[in-house]
Amino acid sequence: MSAARPRIAITRYDRTLPLILSEAEGASQFQFEEGGTMDITQALLEGDFDAGEMSLSAFVKARESGMPLRALPIFTNRKFFQQYIYVARGSDIRSLSDLAGRRVGVYMYWMTSSVWHRQFLHAETGLEASDLEWTALMDDRMDSMRIPSGVRFESLGQSRPEGLADLLLSGRVDCLLGAATTPEILDARSHFERPFEKLDHAQREYFERTGIFPIVHLVVCRESFLESDDSAARLSATFENAKQAAYQKLQDETYTALPFVRSYLEDSEEIFGTDPYRDGIEENRHVLDAFLEASHSQGLTQKRLSVDELF
Numbered sequence: 001m002s003a004a005r006p007r008i009a010i011t012r013y014d015r016t017l018p019l020i021l022s023e024a025e026g027a028s029q030f031q032f033e034e035g036g037t038m039d040i041t042q043a044l045l046e047g048d049f050d051a052g053e054m055s056l057s058a059f060v061k062a063r064e065s066g067m068p069l070r071a072l073p074i075f076t077n078r079k080f081f082q083q084y085i086y087v088a089r090g091s092d093i094r095s096l097s098d099l100a101g102r103r104v105g106v107y108m109y110w111m112t113s114s115v116w117h118r119q120f121l122h123a124e125t126g127l128e129a130s131d132l133e134w135t136a137l138m139d140d141r142m143d144s145m146r147i148p149s150g151v152r153f154e155s156l157g158q159s160r161p162e163g164l165a166d167l168l169l170s171g172r173v174d175c176l177l178g179a180a181t182t183p184e185i186l187d188a189r190s191h192f193e194r195p196f197e198k199l200d201h202a203q204r205e206y207f208e209r210t211g212i213f214p215i216v217h218l219v220v221c222r223e224s225f226l227e228s229d230d231s232a233a234r235l236s237a238t239f240e241n242a243k244q245a246a247y248q249k250l251q252d253e254t255y256t257a258l259p260f261v262r263s264y265l266e267d268s269e270e271i272f273g274t275d276p277y278r279d280g281i282e283e284n285r286h287v288l289d290a291f292l293e294a295s296h297s298q299g300l301t302q303k304r305l306s307v308d309e310l311f
Contacts, residue, residue: 005031006231009040009052011217014250015277016053016076018242026238037077037217038161042141044069044220051221051235053077056291057112057300058141059220063310064301065144068223071310072232073281074239077217080203081116084178086185086192088168093175093195097125103133105173107161109153110145110300113179116214119294123210129298135173137161148299168192179216204271212287213276236279243277281311 008030010016018024019032033049041055045062053076054069062069087093093102099121106114114136121127133152138161147153156163165188167173176192178185185192196202207213219239226232249255253262268276278284288307296304 005029006050006225006235007031007033007048008235009033009035009043009049010076011035011037011040011053013076013246015243015246016239018245019238024238024242024245026234026241029234030238045141047222050225050231051219053217054220055112055141056215056218057110057115057295059218060292060295060305060310061110061142061145061300064303064305065142069220070223070226072219072221072236073284073311074219074236074279075215075217075277075284076219076239078213078215078277079113079179080206081113081120081177081179081214082194082196082202082206083199084113084176084180085117085194085196086168086176086178087174087195088171089191089193091174091193095195096121097127098195099125099175100127100131101133102174103135103172104175104177105135105137105164105167106177107136107164107179108138108140109134109136109147109155110140111179112216114177115291115294115298115300116216117177118298119290120206122294122297135167137164137167145300165192207271210290212290213272215284215287215291240279243275243279247274281307 010019010032012020012034019027020034022028037053037055040052041058043049044052044054045058045067051072059069059071093099106117108114118129129148130150136153136155137158139155139157162184164176164178165184168176169188169191221232250265258264285307288310292305292307295301
């Protein structure tokens with residue numbers, strides 16, 4: 001009887017679809033299972049799966065707590081979070097510095113997006129978490145994720161990340177620091193605006209100035225998985241094959257419904273080169289270091305972890 005294939009849990013993106021469909025070279029060596037990252041993160045914390053996609057903030061806290069999990073330098077999800085900052089249309093919040101003393105809504109206080117939002121606000125304006133009031137839709141994933149003293153905070157205790165737009169529509173908060181363009185955000189877009197004159201310019205300028213393309217999710221595995229033959233190396237190669245296959249498909253202008261996709265691809269290549277989702281430790285050390293510094297200064301971790309301690 002052949003040995004069972006390692007179980008790997010992932011979220012569906014263009015760059016992971018070849019894994020889910022077993023089209024990428026090497027994919028047949030593993031049993032890829034599709035799911036949402038919130039559920040996968042919880043499953044990994046509970047010891048399910050050999051490896052999977054995990055929230056960066058949850059993993060950092062798990063590493064500090066001594067859980068038997070290690071990262072592979074595969075970064076499946078990255079985002080510029082300026083695009084998820086919303087205020088009510090006509091608001092007197094015209095710049096990020098205007099958020100001082102205001103109420104902001106987030107999904108979870110220690111969600112990776114929230115850590116990056118606070119890192120960005122502090123770097124750009126000097127604002128600390130204690131300078132704002134925080135409302136979270138959900139409690140954080142781990143009991144050890146505690147809210148720092150001096151931070152004005154309330155959790156609505158919901159079980160799912162739904163209703164963020166309603167917080168701004170109802171006036172319960174003055175600003176949303178979100179993580180995705182959800183259907184509810186799309187439905188409410190006519191009532192919202194962003195405190196940037198030109199979003200694309202703000203994001204590009206930020207990257208060119210800092211070199212940071214924020215990491216949101218990464219691949220995490222059991223420590224025992226790292227110790228078993230060359231599974232980790234084979235898994236890393238398989239993820240790379242899937243990503244390159246996705247890049248290749250994007251070169252076909254008929255593959256997406258975006259009318260200006262060729263212009264977008266050329267602009268993206270001018271900024272990021274041919275591999276915007278570049279994996280590897282050294283290639284991403286400065287990004288991870290910025291997140292670990294923010295995690296410690298904001299109070300997620302009591303110890304200031306080093307990049308190498310993650311792997």
